Amino acid sequence: MTADTARDLRPLWTALLGQAAEHARTNIGYPGATDITHQQLADLMTGVLLNNIGSPYDGGHGRNHTKDLEVEVVNIVADLFNAPATRWGYVTGGSTEGTEHALLDARRRFPDAVVYTSASAHYKVGELADKLMMPLVVIGTDEHGRMDIADLYAELARRRDRAAAIVATAGTTITEAVDDIPAIVAACERLSITRRRIHIDAALSGLPLALVPEDETPLVDFSVPGVTSIITSGHKFLSTLTPCGVLIYRDPPNAATTAAVSYTGTANVTIGGSRSGHSTLLLYASLAGLGLDAHRQRVRACRQTAEYACQRLRGIGVDACRHPHGFTVYFPSPPRLPERWIIPGDGRYHRLICMPQVTRDQIDELVEAWSRMVHRVPAPRRSLARRLLSAAPNAQSRTGG
Ligand SMILES: Cc1ncc(COP(=O)(O)O)c(C=O)c1O
CATH class of the missing domain: 3.90.1150.10 (Aspartate Aminotransferase, domain 1)
Structure with missing residues (x-):
């Protein structure tokens, strides 16, 4: 045809x-919530071009964007994750993009950084390390899929002269195991690895755990000192019905200092150029609309x-x-x-x-x-x-x- x-x-x-x-x-079998629908957004979703190109923190030359709401979305999620006032973030196209941003930031800060992640981490983490040409060390897991901290310690000790970019998982893809993030930070401290970044891939469990913590599950937020960034998906728990994510940093990443691009009038601080302004609407409708x-x-x-x-x-x-x-x-x-x-x-x-x-x-x-x-x-x-x-x-x- x-x-x-x-x-x-x-x-x-x-x-x-x-x-x-x-x-x-x-x-x-798949973790996309579909219970919240968004008919009230039909006119905006289907009749208006919304492009949040560049940084959410400056409008740029264009007017057809939802950056003010994007910053609100970032702040709602950052508050849930106990991020300090120095927070920085943006709405991504999904969780993989958030992890890519965090690993790129680690590479820019520490060109010798080695990526550590568990065997139960999402398959995209290994691919991102490859794409960014960063060495990857896969850490073993326990029977429930949590990162084996003794194995992590041994692998870090072997390379303690090099910077570490650790991708912890909060909600592994198959069993929804949550890595022990305080123990990961403690392992780095014991080895005096100070040139480090700890990013949490909290695609699925980040928001549910922040909303209703469970005593037996380790903390997954910025109240754990040493956590540098967290990504969580919008299309999983929040029922945005289209793939997106919210990336939060404790402090602005290196790229965030980039000057505005003359053509767009906004800083080039995101993985992609043009970004969906509609995803922000869906996230806001879910977070603020439902409460x-x-x-x-x-x-x-x-x-x-x-x-x-x-x-x-x-x-x-x-x-x-x-x-x-x-x-x-x-x-x-x-x-x-x-x-x-x-x-x-x-x-x-x-x-x-x-x-x-x-x-x-x-x-x-x-x-x-x-x-x-x-x-x-x-x-x-x-x-x-x-x-x-x-x-x-x-x-x-x-x-x-
Ligand atoms: C733990 C984890 N990380 C990352 C992803 C990938 O997220 P996205 O498809 O939004 O890039 C998934 C998807 O299932 C996941 O379970």
């Missing part, structure tokens, strides 16, 4: 909506659903585990999983994740499907008409429910 002539794309959009609704039922108390309630509800899922899976003989703070329920990778359910894994563990839209009904449905699979009982067939109805958007109003 060519794009030379105009086409009526409405049937395509309707089909995509139907597909999304159908998949939502069985998509319990932090409602977000705290969402955190508690997710943890309760996760505990329910853990118990239900254990009830059918699955060796399910979760961290007390976790939305994630993980279990040894089984030989087979119920059909249709989206449940990713890494070969060792598979996991599901109870984001706010995941209901106990869905967990019950999964557990039933899993039991049927184990006992080889065929699934009851739903009629085609019923399947189409439940997949259609606004299925409730169509059925008069």
